[in-house]
Amino acid sequence: MTDPALALTDLRFAWPGRDGFALRCPDFALGQGETVLLLGESGSGKSTLLSLICGIVAAGPGQVRIGGTDLGALRAGARDRFRAEGIGVIFQQFNLLPYASVADNILLPLRFAPQRRARAAKGGCVMAEVQRLCAAIGLPDDIVTRPAGRLSVGQQQRVAVVRALIGQPPLIVADEPTSALDAATQDAFLALLFGQLRAAGAALLMVSHDERLAPRFDRTVHLRDIVTTPRVAA
Numbered sequence: 640m641t642d643p644a645l646a647l648t649d650l651r652f653a654w655p656g657r658d659g660f661a662l663r664c665p666d667f668a669l670g671q672g673e674t675v676l677l678l679g680e681s682g683s684g685k686s687t688l689l690s691l692i693c694g695i696v697a698a699g700p701g702q703v704r705i706g707g708t709d710l711g712a713l714r715a716g717a718r719d720r721f722r723a724e725g726i727g728v729i730f731q732q733f734n735l736l737p738y739a740s741v742a743d744n745i746l747l748p749l750r751f752a753p754q755r756r757a758r759a760a761k762g763g764c765v766m767a768e769v770q771r772l773c774a775a776i777g778l779p780d781d782i783v784t785r786p787a788g789r790l791s792v793g794q795q796q797r798v799a800v801v802r803a804l805i806g807q808p809p810l811i812v813a814d815e816p817t818s819a820l821d822a823a824t825q826d827a828f829l830a831l832l833f834g835q836l837r838a839a840g841a842a843l844l845m846v847s848h849d850e851r852l853a854p855r856f857d858r859t860v861h862l863r864d865i866v867t868t869p870r871v872a873a
């Protein structure tokens with residue numbers, strides 16, 4: 640049996656402070672290549688859960704397994720490298736470096752992930768893969784040398800997707816990547832994203848408020864069904 644792309648077991652976390660928000664996720668798994676839409680009200684803890692998966696905040700007790708590897712069993716440095724190899728992240732605000740070129744932004748996660756870099760360079764040089772992914776997601780050829788801060792919001796969104804997909808990490812985590820787009824642009828963007836995901840065989844966990852996106856995904860999950868939010872620190 641193949642290990643899931645992501646498995647959370649009895650994961651607990653509390654933001655600091657006497658009345659800090661706390662959450663507990665007893666059991667959640669995402670299969671290899673599976674696409675899941677994670678819905679939930681504002682403030683319910685969706686971004687917190689993604690930050691725990693991506694290691695942006697350190698989890699408390701419980702397990703986060705990526706492709707069968709328990710992150711808690713790795714030392715801090717090894718854990719960070721493992722995450723960089725295994726997870727492509729699309730942030731809500733894209734988190735592009737505005738003065739760096741599009742190419743430098745896209746190549747950034749590969750600095751900490753030699754296996755991912757080697758996969759990206761497989762067809763020749765890594766820049767060829769940057770160009771291929773940019774073209775596949777509808778970005779013009781000459782965009783790679785431009786500073787990321789001078790792009791339209793839609794273009795920045797696509798660059799953020801290419802940065803997450805490069806080197807084919809088996810898991811893509813996305814925090815409301817379509818929130819700034821109108822319905823038609825959103826649809827075209829998702830079609831491109833899903834096309835690339837299928838080509839790479841990657842799994843996707845995507846947070847949104849918008850349940851109209853559900854038909855595109857293999858499964859829709861409501862945060863309240865996988866997470867409890869105790870009043871006091873978990």
Ligand SMILES: Nc1ncnc2c1ncn2[C@@H]1O[C@H](COP(=O)(O)OP(=O)(O)OP(=O)(O)O)[C@@H](O)[C@H]1O
Nearest residue numbers: 654655659660679680681682683684685686687688
């Ligand atoms: N850095 C932080 N420090 C302390 N509390 C935080 C921090 N970030 C989020 N929280 C709290 O955690 C709770 C959940 O926030 P989170 O951003 O995870 O929700 P969300 O479901 O992603 O919301 P939205 O849909 O509005 O983005 C909120 O009560 C919020 O105030």
